[in-house]
Amino acid sequence: MNANNIGEEDVLPLFETKAAKGRTAYRLFCSTIFVGMVLILVYRYSYIPKTGQPGRYAWIGMLFAEVLFGLYWILTQAGRWQVVYRYPFKDRLCIRYTENLPGVDIFVCTADPTLEPPSLVMNTVLSVMSYNYKPEKLAVYLSDDGCSELTFYALLEASEFSRYWIPFCKNYNVEPRAPEIYFAQNIDLQDSSFAQEWTKIKKLYEDMKSRIDSAAAKGGVPEEIKDKHKGFSEWNSKITKQDHQSIVQILVDGWNPHSFDIEGNRLPTLVYLSREKRPGFAHNFKAGSMNSLIRVSSEITNAPIILNLDCDMYSNDPDAILDSLCFFLDEKQGQRISYVQYPQRYNNITKNDIYANVSCAIFQIELAGIDGFGGALYIGTGCFHRRESLLGKKYYKDHRVEWNDIKDNIKGRMVEELEVASKPLANCSYEQGTLWGKEMGLVYGCPVEDIVTGLTIQCRGWRPVYYNPRKSAFLGLAPTTLDVALVQFKRWAEGMFQIFFSKYCPFIYGRGKIKLGAQMGYCIYLLWAPVSLPTLYYVAIPALYLLHGVPLFPRVSSLWFVPFAYVFAAKIAYSLVEDIMCGDTLRGWWNLQRMWLIRRVAPYFFAFIDTISRMFGLSETSFAVTAKVVDDDVQKRYEKEIIEFGSSSIMYLIIAMLSLLNLFSLGYGIKNVVFSGPEPLDKFLGQIIVSWLVVMVSLPIYEALFFRRDKGSIPSLILFKSIVIASVVCLIPVY
Numbered sequence: 061m062n063a064n065n066i067g068e069e070d071v072l073p074l075f076e077t078k079a080a081k082g083r084t085a086y087r088l089f090c091s092t093i094f095v096g097m098v099l100i101l102v103y104r105y106s107y108i109p110k111t112g113q114p115g116r117y118a119w120i121g122m123l124f125a126e127v128l129f130g131l132y133w134i135l136t137q138a139g140r141w142q143v144v145y146r147y148p149f150k151d152r153l154c155i156r157y158t159e160n161l162p163g164v165d166i167f168v169c170t171a172d173p174t175l176e177p178p179s180l181v182m183n184t185v186l187s188v189m190s191y192n193y194k195p196e197k198l199a200v201y202l203s204d205d206g207c208s209e210l211t212f213y214a215l216l217e218a219s220e221f222s223r224y225w226i227p228f229c230k231n232y233n234v235e236p237r238a239p240e241i242y243f244a245q246n247i248d249l250q251d252s253s254f255a256q257e258w259t260k261i262k263k264l265y266e267d268m269k270s271r272i273d274s275a276a277a278k279g280g281v282p283e284e285i286k287d288k289h290k291g292f293s294e295w296n297s298k299i300t301k302q303d304h305q306s307i308v309q310i311l312v313d314g315w316n317p318h319s320f321d322i323e324g325n326r327l328p329t330l331v332y333l334s335r336e337k338r339p340g341f342a343h344n345f346k347a348g349s350m351n352s353l354i355r356v357s358s359e360i361t362n363a364p365i366i367l368n369l370d371c372d373m374y375s376n377d378p379d380a381i382l383d384s385l386c387f388f389l390d391e392k393q394g395q396r397i398s399y400v401q402y403p404q405r406y407n408n409i410t411k412n413d414i415y416a417n418v419s420c421a422i423f424q425i426e427l428a429g430i431d432g433f434g435g436a437l438y439i440g441t442g443c444f445h446r447r448e449s450l451l452g453k454k455y456y457k458d459h460r461v462e463w464n465d466i467k468d469n470i471k472g473r474m475v476e477e478l479e480v481a482s483k484p485l486a487n488c489s490y491e492q493g494t495l496w497g498k499e500m501g502l503v504y505g506c507p508v509e510d511i512v513t514g515l516t517i518q519c520r521g522w523r524p525v526y527y528n529p530r531k532s533a534f535l536g537l538a539p540t541t542l543d544v545a546l547v548q549f550k551r552w553a554e555g556m557f558q559i560f561f562s563k564y565c566p567f568i569y570g571r572g573k574i575k576l577g578a579q580m581g582y583c584i585y586l587l588w589a590p591v592s593l594p595t596l597y598y599v600a601i602p603a604l605y606l607l608h609g610v611p612l613f614p615r616v617s618s619l620w621f622v623p624f625a626y627v628f629a630a631k632i633a634y635s636l637v638e639d640i641m642c643g644d645t646l647r648g649w650w651n652l653q654r655m656w657l658i659r660r661v662a663p664y665f666f667a668f669i670d671t672i673s674r675m676f677g678l679s680e681t682s683f684a685v686t687a688k689v690v691d692d693d694v695q696k697r698y699e700k701e702i703i704e705f706g707s708s709s710i711m712y713l714i715i716a717m718l719s720l721l722n723l724f725s726l727g728y729g730i731k732n733v734v735f736s737g738p739e740p741l742d743k744f745l746g747q748i749i750v751s752w753l754v755v756m757v758s759l760p761i762y763e764a765l766f767f768r769r770d771k772g773s774i775p776s777l778i779l780f781k782s783i784v785i786a787s788v789v790c791l792i793p794v795y
């Protein structure tokens with residue numbers, strides 16, 4: 061697998077790592093904020109009201125909140141201090157390695173045919189089957205945790221359609237290779253032979269899709285179809301999602317001379333897997349499914365490189381495999397690279413990204429910043445792995461792997477034989493008494509299996525890479541309702557906080573194994589949940605004390621006001637500049653501010669509560685699968701960028717209550733200024749500004765509470781409860 065006879069020193073590298081521009085300027089700016097924060101704390105500490113004076117306890121609380129904000133802010137610098145960008149050179153790769161590229165196994169996970177419609181999943185499967193890569197080196201595995209015959213049927217249909225789709229894609233260099241997305245584009249059909257092909261394939265695709273969708277609508281596969289394929293015999297009336305045997309079906313055997321596409325070229329191997337599930341056996345959600353995939357694929361193709369994708373993440377770049385191989389095959393650094401993580405991007409984002417799904421700062425800056433400390437995170441999808449490192453091997457210096465191509469046995473063994481041999485590997489009992497889920501494969505026991513697994517891989521000596529190409533390599537579906545978006549963030553915040561308290565806490569587990577910057581970088585996310593506490597404090601207490609006429613910030617006429625004003629303004633300005641530079645719109649930034657606040661006060665807070673209650677054994681780990689589709693009405697509102705509340709989630713109660721509280725106190729504060737002149741303004745401007753900011757970002761919330769009548773507005777019961785609670789809170793005496 062080495063480059064032909066060339067000495068290692070003379071070959072050009074296959075990738076390059078460059079430091080981001082503007083580091084010094086950023087570090088200087090950062091230091092001024094730091095000084096401002098220290099001054100704020102000095103002020104807080106020296107002016108604590110004496111015992112008996114009003115606001116003493118609130119003041120001490122403010123001091124705590126500001127200390128916590130400050131500490132958290134220091135952590136977030138790990139994501140910005142040393143940002144690096146990676147540049148692969150796939151032309152060099154293609155010249156140097158022609159025939160001897162490694163095999164790649166692609167894993168797609170799906171869990172529920174209603175939340176994740178089979179026709180959507182097939183788009184992902186088709187997009188990865190048509191990579192620009194030798195089909196005999198490519199295998200696609202679909203893991204179906206829903207154990208649905210619909211998904212199986214859809215995969216059968218897709219395997220047939222792929223015989224037309226793949227040659228069409230390659231002949232005309234079509235992009236992207238997810239048919240649904242491709243045919244939704246405006247295509248220039250001047251060339252008549254192309255137009256003919258295009259029309260033919262489009263018809264084939266639409267027919268296939270309508271067969272899949274109508275089976276899904278009927279809730280089952282028609283009998284006459286079932287009779288045609290022996291695979292359906294695995295399903296009987298007793299099978300449920302939670303209780304069934306292992307199913308492994310090789311739908312395309314890349315080595316079978318009969319499985320060619322319509323032009324006589326080979327097809328990639330295609331495998332359907334539904335691991336065994338039995339009541340009483342923990343199935344460990346996606347981590348369990350990935351581990352079964354690792355084992356089953358090792359029996360069938362055993363490629364040294366694994367790409368793992370969520371079912372909604374189609375490939376948007378047919379050359380993505382080549383890009384990522386530049387990292388693994390680089391002669392000098394490649395041996396140590398365990399995985400290449402791409403950012404999560406979406407194809408259903410509206411112009412101003414109403415739920416702030418894109419997270420520019422995270423994907424364009426923070427993750428690249430943590431990569432600068434050698435700690436690129438594994439985020440569950442869009443990630444190429446080295447099979448060895450995912451399996452749990454340690455990295456040893458000077459240890460070189462010989463990457464054998466596709467496992468020889470697929471060539472010699474019959475499909476039936478492979479199926480029989482791999483089924484037991486997906487059985488519940490297989491993992492009992494083994495290291496799977498602990499030191500092998502993905503780590504169990506955490507709803508963010510990805511982050512914790514990535515950490516363990518790094519701590520075994522590997523150096524992952526974060527690669528954010530200009531052209532998105534993968535595109536998925538972002539949540540289109542607030543409810544779904546918040547539940548997702550709650551799962552993340554909860555899972556991550558759990559890691560912080562487990563033996564995997566980066567500061568302990570990673571000590572001496574990964575850099576301090578990387579440890580801190582992890583904690584930016586692991587501490588999402590507890591950062592909700594000072595945030596809640598800051599949006600509730602100053603407003604409440606404004607109502608009661610107790611000041612909590614320095615007077616405007618005092619010099620102490622300056623650090624507060626500076627830190628506030630500088631942070632806001634910085635986030636604006638950062639966001640716009642990442643390509644967001646002004647309104648997009650504004651939406652991000654709203655979501656920032658909402659996330660911190662609701663899902664992060666509930667994640668905090670649930671993590672603590674789990675520590676006392678009061679609740680269990682769960683994984684709420686994100687819905688990928690919604691009703692037409694809801695979709696229309698999403699496209700118009702109207703926030704979809706539309707459920708009675710308890711999270712809305714907190715959000716509504718806080719926005720009402722700030723509205724009351726802002727009204728009261730302004731009334732005082734208008735009637736009593738400059739004195740209250742001097743004393744209360746800080747609090748008025750905080751409330752004013754909360755009110756400004758909450759405008760769509762008031763609208764949903766009081767004015768909207770559509771189904772997506774906030775239910776009136778929540779309105780009622782939040783008014784009652786907010787009023788009671790206002791009446792509580794303060795100390």
Ligand SMILES: O=c1ccn([C@@H]2O[C@H](COP(=O)(O)OP(=O)(O)O[C@H]3O[C@H](CO)[C@@H](O)[C@H](O)[C@H]3O)[C@@H](O)[C@H]2O)c(=O)[nH]1
Pocket residue numbers: 169170171172176203205344345346349369370371372439440441507508509510548551552555683684685686687
């Ligand atoms: O029991 C399960 C649950 C989920 N999944 C699959 O896992 C993927 C991710 O689930 P989704 O509901 O889409 O979660 P997201 O919040 O969108 O996922 C992000 O966060 C997860 C961790 O919380 C990671 O596993 C994902 O890769 C990452 O994209 C999907 O393909 C599911 O089909 C399973 O295979 N089995």
Ligand SMILES: [Mn+2]
Pocket residue numbers: 370372536686
């Ligand atoms: Mn998802």
